[in-house]
Amino acid sequence: MLLKLLPDVHVYTDTYRGAEAGASPGYGVTLTAHTTSGCCYTVQRATSTGTPELPEDMGADAAAALLQEIRRGGCIDTNTQSLILTLMALCPEDVSRVRLGALSPSAIATLQLLRQMFGVVFKLTAETPDSSAAASAASAAAAAAAAAAVKPAKKR
Incomplete structure (x- = not known):
């Protein structure tokens, strides 16, 4: 799926079998995309013990999820948003800024x-298509609908 869209796809495998795999009865996949502008998107999928799934189906699901993360916009994936916001809240005022997709x-x-624990209020700014010159037409439309520039505004 990804090879149809991108000419530069690298695959790294890390497989373990038997005793090397520990007590894990299943398998999983992690997909990471690094953009030319420095953004990083990651998705993970793993089998659950009650539902057998073909590895090919899991891979296709993970690839579709990765493309959805990229479509959401921003510079980090959905699972990392909370961590980045917490780290920004612990920095001095007006030091950090990040572009997020839909929250x-x-x-x-x-x-x-x-806000409750630290009194930190963030300034959220919706991004418009012409505020990012590097965005393509398709990603600019998605970014306009979903992206926000976020920075801590004031500590109480």
Whole structure:
């Protein structure tokens, strides 16, 4: 799936069998995309013990999820949003800035907790298509709908 869209796909494998695999009865896959502008997107999929899944199906699902993460926009994936927001809250005021895609429910809950616990209020700015010259037409439309530049605004 990814080879149809990108000419530069690298595959690294790390396989273990038998005793080397530990007590794990299943398998998983982690896909990471690094863009030319320095953004990093990651998705993970793993089997659960009750539902057998073909490795090919899991790989296709992970590839589709990775493409969805890229479509969401921003410079980091959905699972990393809460960590980045927490680290930004612990920095001095007006030092950090990050471009996020659509905020995940976890990131929204993190913003609320950071306001309650540390008194940190973030300034969220919606991105417009012409505010990012490097964005392609397709990603600019997605970014306009979903992206936000985020920085800590004030500590109480």
